[in-house]
Amino acid sequence: MGGSRVGGYQETYDTFWENNTEVSLKYQNRISEDIGFTGSVFGNLRTVSAKSLFARTDRGLTVPGVYDLSNSVMPTVSTNDRALRQVGSAYGFVDFDYKNMLFLNLTGRFDKSSTMPIKNNTYFYPSASLSAVISQMVSLPKVISSLKVRGAYANVASDFVNETAQYDIYKLLPAYTNYGRWANSMTGVTYTDVLPNPDLVAERVKTAEIGLETRLFNNRLGVDLAVFRNLEGPRIIELATSVTSGVKARQTNGLTLLRKGIELSIDATAIQRERFSWNVLVNASTNHAWLHDIDGHQTRSGMYASENAGTASM
Template sequence: MRKIFLIVMVIFTAQVTLAQTKKINGFVSDASGTPISGANVNVKGETNGASTDFDGKFTLDVKPGATLIISYLGYDTRNVEVGESSTIDVKLNAASSTALTEVVVTSLGIKKSKKSLTYSAQELKGEDLVRAKDPNLMNTIAGKIAGVAVTKSAGGTGGSTKVTIRGNSSTTNNNPLYVVDGVPMLNISSFQPNDSFGNTQGGNRDGGDVIGLLNPDDFEGMTVLKGASATALYGSQGARGVVLLTSKKAKEGISAFRVSSNTTVETAAYLPKFQTSYIAKPGADESWGAAKSTPDHTRDFFETGLTQISSFGFSTGSQNSATNISYANTSANGIIPTNSLSKNNFSIRQMGKFFGDRLTVNANANYTSQYVTNRPTSGLYFNPLTGLYLMPRGYDFNEYKNNFEKFDPARNMMVQNWMTNRDIEQNPYWGLNRNKSVDGNQLMNGSVGLNYKVNNWLSVGSRYNYDRVTSQFDKEIYASTQGTLSHANGRYISIDDVSTQNYGDLIATINTKINNDITFFANVGTSFTKTSINDETVLDSDPSGLGITNWFTLHNFNSNTGNYQNYGYRREQQSVFAAATFGYKNMLYVDVTGRNDWSSTLANTGNLSFFYPSVGTTAILSEMFKMPEAISFGKVRASFAQVGNDVPAFYTSPTSQYNAAIHKISIQLLVQDQVQT
C-alpha cells in the first residue's frame, strides 16, 4: 500500500511540475512587421533564454506570470509578461539614434547591425537603385558610395560599367564580386575598348556585362563591402571587393502589385570643335585649301537618345509561403542613328515552409534576353564617327547622307558613295546601314535553397545555383566596304559565346548566448564554384570571302579557314570557411574568420591551397561611458586580414604548338618510306 501511495505521489508531483511551465511560441518583428533575426529573449531573474531564428520566431519553456526581456541591438528593449496564451507577438521600436538602428546585409547574406561591424560596409536602399533608372543598374550608384568609382562605357546603351572599389588591386581584373542573396553570380564583363584602330573582326566594341542584364526593380537594397576584412569570407573571389544585392521578398499576409515606368532623354554632352574657315582642294580628302566659311556638319549627325524602362511586379505572402513574380522591358534608342536596345527580364521567386516552420525551401528562376543593334564602336575601323569627323570642309555632307550608296553599272549593284578611298574611314551612313551588327545576350539563372532549423540555436542550410550566359554577335558587311575590312564580295561574321557557372554550399549557423552578457554567432561551411567562360565558336568568311556577293550564309563561304572553336577560361574552386562573432553587452564585438581555398588554376605549382584569415574588433564608446551631449554615437574599430588572388586559368600549365604543315610533311615522308620498303 505504501508503494502504491509513493507512485501516485511521484506522478502527481510530476504533473504539478509540468503544469508550472508552458511552451511559448513567439514572433519578434520591427514596427513595420519585418522579422528580426537574432533577437535575445531572456526570462527575467533566470538563466533560461533563447534567440529568434531567421524568421524572427522562438520557442521557450516558461512559467505563467514570468516576464520575458526581449532585446536587439538598435531597438528599445521590451518586457512582456507571459499570460494564458501560448503565443506572443512582439514588435520592437527602433532606438532614437539612426546610428543604432541601421542594419546592413553582410557576407553570406547575413544581416547585422551596422554599429557592430568591424569593417567598412555601405548600404543603398532599393529606391536609390531605381530613382534614376539606367539599363545597367551599376550606373545608378555613381557618386553615392564612398571609395567606389563607377565608369560608364563609351559603348553607348547596353555597354559595360567598370566598378572599382578603393582603387586598382590587380593588373588583370579589378571588377568586384557580385553576390545575389548570398550566392556569387557569374559576371562576365568585357574589356572597355581602348584600341586606336579597333578589331577588323567586327570593330572595337564593348560587349556589355552580366550585371547590366539584371532588373533593378527586383532588389530591395545593395551593400558594398570594402576592404580585406569585409570580404575575407569570399576568399580570392572577393579580393577586389564585394557588391551584395538583396532580392525583394513578399510580406506575410500582404498581396501587392507594383508598376513603374521611367523615361530618360539624353543628348551628346560634348562635341569636338572643328575649324570651319578653310575648305579642301578639289578631289582632296583633307582641308588644306582656300579660305571659305562652311557650316559644321557634325552637330546634326547625333540624335536625341530615348530610354524607356517599364517594370511590373506581383508579390503575395502567407504564413507558410511567399511568391514574387516580375517582368521588365527596356527599350532604348542611342544618340547615334540606328543604335537601339531591347531587353526583357522575367523573374519568379517562391518560398515555402514545412514541418512546423522547421524547413524552409527557396527557389527562383530568372531569364533575360537582350539585343543591341549597331552597338557603338571606338577607334577607326567600323566607327561612323571616323568618316564624320575626317570628312574635309567644302563637301556637302547631306549629299552623302541622303545618298550613301549609288548604282555601279560595272557590278550591277549598289556600292558605297564616299569622297575618299582611305582604308580607315567610310561613309558614316554606309557603315550604319550596310555594316550593321546585332549583339544578343541571354542570361538564365536558377537556384534552390534549403534551410532546416535543428533547434533554437542551430540551423543548417544548403544552396545550389546555376548561371548560363550566351552571347551572339552577327555582322553583315556588304560589298564595296573598305578592302581592309571586307572581301570584294562582302563579309559575314557570326560569333557565339557560352559561359556557365555552378555554385553550391553547405552552411551551419549558430546563434546563441553564452551568458547574460556574451552573445555568440557563427557560420561554418563549405562551397564549390565551377566556372567555364567564353567557349567560343567563330564563323568568318574572311580571308577567302563570299562566293556570291552579299549572300550572308555559311553555305556561301569560299573556305572554312576563318572558322574555328576556342575553349576559354576554366576554373574550379573548393572552399571551407568559418566565421564567429562574439558580443559583450552590446558594446564590444570581436569577429574572427578563416577560409581555405583549393583552386584548379594553381595546377602544377605544387600547392593548390591558400588560406585567408581575418580578425576585427569594434568598441562602441557611446555604450561604454557617457558621452558629451553633442556626441550621440561614437565607436572605434580595428581589423587585420590577409587576402589575395589566384592566377588566371592555364597560366601554370605547359602548352605545345601543333603545326599542321610540318605534320603533313611528316606523314608524306612516312608513306613514301613504306612504299620503298
C-alpha cells in the same frame, strides 16, 4: 565582313556558365548573460565554363548573296576556345559581443583552385575586427551622443584568373596556339613565349584599418574617420626578360604595392522641422600608392622602380 572588300560572312557563338553550390550551418546563443556568440560554417563549389566558336569566309563569297560558311572562296577560317575551372571553398566566421559594447569578429577561409600549381593550389586567408562603443562604457559630455572606435585586419588571397579574360587561364604549362593560315594553305602555330612557374602562390592583399565614429548634438552631426594601410601583392605577373633566353617573359610573384590613405565622412541635419528636414553628406579621402617591391631581386622593371632602389612610384 570577313576582312575583305569583296564581302564575306561570319558567325560567332559565346557561352558562359557558372554554378555555385553551397551548404551552411549556423549556431547562435548567449554563452552567458553578458556574452553573445554567433558562428557559421560554409562549403562552396564554384564551377565556371566558357565556350566560344568563331568562323568566317575568306576572300569573299563564291556565290554573291548566299550567306553560308560553306560559300567561301578560300577555306573557311575558324577558331574555338574552351575554359573550365573550379574553386572549392570552406570558410566560416564567429562573432562575439560583450554587453553590447565590445564586438569581435573572426573569419577564416580555405580555397582550392584548379588554376594554381598543384602544390600551391590550396591557400588560407583570415580576417579579424574589433570594435568598442565607448559611449556605452563611460560617461561622455552631453554633446556626444555616441562614440565608437574600431580596428580591422584582413588577408585576402586570389587565384590565377583574370575575371575579364575567362579563356586565358591555362598558363601553368607551355602550349601551342593556332596562328592561323600561312601562305594561304598551311596552318601555323606559335609556342608559349612566357616561361611557366610551378612555384607560383596565390596573390595577396593585406589590409589594416583603424577608425572612429561619433554622433554629436543629439545625433544631428556625424563623423566617420578611417585610416588604412594596404600591402597589395605579391601579384602573379609576367616579368619581362631578355629574348636571348628564348622567351620574352617569365611568370613570378611580384609587384607589391604599399597603399595608404585616410577616409573622412561627415553627415549633418542642417534643418529639422516637423514636416521638413535637410540632410547634408560630405566625403573626402586620400589614397597614395608606392611600389614596395618587384620580385625580391630586381629594383627596376620598365616604368617601375621599387623603394629599395631609393625611388618610389605613386
